[in-house]
Amino acid sequence: MRLLVGDDVGQAKVIETSAGIDTTLATSKRATTNSFFPPSRTRPIQHALRVRYADRENLAAVFSRGGLLRIFDPLSSPSSPDIHFSHTLDVPVDTDTLALGVVGTTLYAATTIGQLLFLNLDSGEVRTITVPGPISAFAVSSDLSAIATGGEGREIEVLKATGDGKFEPAWKSRNVKPDHLKLEVPRHPSQIVFLPSAEGTWRLIVASHWGHLRVYDSAVAKRPVFTAEPSKTGIQALRPHPLSEIPSAEEPLVAAKGMESDRAHLVRDVRVVYTNTSGTFCVYSLRERRELGLFKGLEGAVKGVSVDAEAGLVAGVGLGRYLGVFDAETRQLKSRVYVKTQGCCVVILNGEDEVPEVPEKPEEEEDMWEGMEEVKSADKGDMTDRLVKVRVKRKKDGQRQEGGKKPRVAAE
Template sequence: MQEDERSPPVRLLYADELGQLKVVQTADGAQLGTAAVAASWGEPDKQQAIDCIALGSTGGVEDTATAVLAVARCSGAIELLSPLTGAPLGSIPPAAPAASGGSKQQQEDAVRVRGLHLIWGSDGAGNGSSSSGSSLPAVLSVTQSGTARVHTAAAAGQQPPDGGSAAPAAWEQQRSWQVPPQVCCTAYDPAIGRLAVGCEGAELRLFDAASGELVFTFKGGKPNKVGLVDKPWNTAIAFLPPTSTSSGGDGNGNAGNSGSRDAAGAAGTRLLVGTNYHKVRLYDSAAGKRPQMEMSWGEGRITALAVEPDGQRCWVGNGQGQLEVLDLGTRRFSGAIKGLAGSARALAVHPGGEVLASVCLDRYLRLHSCATRQLLAKVYCKTLPTGVAFCPTDASMLPPREQPAAGGEGVEERRRRKKDQKRERRRSHAAAEEAEEGSGDDGMAAAADQDSDDEQQIGSEEEAEEQQERRRPKRSKQHRSQGGGRRQQRRQ
């Protein structure tokens, strides 16, 4: 049997405002242009809209055994699913609602999840194996009102004796703490277990996910020439991978001298932040509380950030459909992607670093090359998106190759036969057209002969009339004058 040399397909999950998850998959890893919606999980229900999703595994994009998908609904409930089949793995109830005297908006803010992350490790600390023996990760969620919770699987689902799917696991809340209210975005660094929280009305803060303690509080940009400072409103956050060097700055976007500093290269110290005032900031907790870089970009608020695996570049999207890559080495925007319509709702970079996935309000999922910014695939998903994520895949997910049946013809033979049939049809059409042209020439010759006969007959008739005119006797001059006199008498 011939070995299959195809690479595993690219698989993405598209979350929407009707509570559905759409599976977009390619034929294989090389044919990205074949991307299409392969499946749709869930029934459309506006009351179960998806606010955010989190997808991960212990072994990266090729580890399908431990892959887990967490889905946060607008009701506050969190569902754990298998990203390969959509089978339920468990559910987490919503957070406690606000006091009964609160407004309807306060009631919604108390349960709606604005940050969702998966933590692999002991009791959700992110630094060891699970103490419960479960292969499921801990779930870290942050509500809009400022409640952070960590849940772990109490008991793994037992495999039923009939060989069916395992029963969903039960989940327990391990700890909970408060963060500033009006949460807009969060980010989690699994290397050291730090949670970054961006809010409206509060500056960026770092928390320890294992204990819930406040670790660091950043400050906003410096006042401008007239002494005005932007109100704190962070709308997108992304941790940068650790590096051996870090470049300083003067806080106004001017790069300083680069030097080797161990503290600057540590994980969880550098963050890229987008604000509601179309500004991009680079923070480094080892260098200080003020942003090390601040630059304005576009005219709309920053809605999404996606850092490439090497940490050298970051893709930035805003509320006006602009998408551009920021080179963190030169601190300049080095290339834009055209063709997007509507706000960029979510961005995701493939773990390999070659493909960028984006979803906008025009309901399209697009795949672009990170190196050339060329459009690789464009899939219409019909519903408004809320999130997108790359799913782990392996060779078992490839579609089967088309094999020739016993005693039948193969794919190449079928293609050759179809080409021959098309060629024969073209030849028959050409012969028929030539025959029609030949019959048309004979008819034209007959018509020309008939016209010549008619002309000869008309010419003979004209000659006969002329001869008859010559034979008529001519009237004399006297006869003509008499006729003219009689006409004159009648007039008088």
């Protein structure tokens, strides 16, 4: 497995590991680490992605604080990395980044002040757009027709793409009803995920810094159709689980109509992997409204999560300085590597395990086996039966005829 970890001091660490490596154990094999880019505490790498750029496959894109986007070859020499693209957004140096993703051949990146970058991965053309900020969550729909933003004390807003490459407001959510004390529920989204929806409508899963998980369906209501509070602390990362059932655009999202959002269940078994600021790293089912299980083995808050649906892997890295790779289905720890620095993000570059080369048996050995005499032909007779007899398990006794605690069977 090859993973890339972006750390708190601006290094991109390419880690080669395989199933079974756990560096907390003295007897375990070591993983190899190659660190790219000089350490700098002002430029932590906050997002990373595997991309194809200018017809070159398996490159890595990293997005650092201050709006620095770099695309480089993770297999190049770490002392002189092969950087294919580098661009710095015109933002203050302490601006945090929000998102980095790819839709088709377009790479998008977003910052907290609302400046967005769109990069054409074929031509290398860069386009920047500014949306009203500051924002704390950002997502792009699967066909790049809409973007969703949200900020502290602000509603979720969907902006629709216009023909000239700009975005205009199309839909705005409404906060949930005040709580039982008639107090306003705080709004501060941290993550947004688009679900498939009919044209002109949008379906969103939104996580918040207050530990809320909400599902919005713009065709049904402005308020969320599903609300849960799985975490007492803020949710940091949210990814769809590889085994999640994604509802199609045609079918309804919620099981029963008119149900209050804090009691509603989704029709399909939508599962998400989320982490919070107090160290929880788990799978949550929106149909069952409960945690399905934890990914155990990492200390501290997990800041970066990566899901590889093809390989069925979930990787996490965070403040505990360990990288954990888990099986998505069983949640078992496959590999744990000490990365020395605090991680901010992780991406699985190659989820396949290298099959260890089994050395071919030398022919001489086979000859030796062939050349051995059979036991049957020995003078003492055939001994194989005896060997077999030793291994045969003793048959269990039949039903006791007398004595013991078992009830006696009356003789007929």
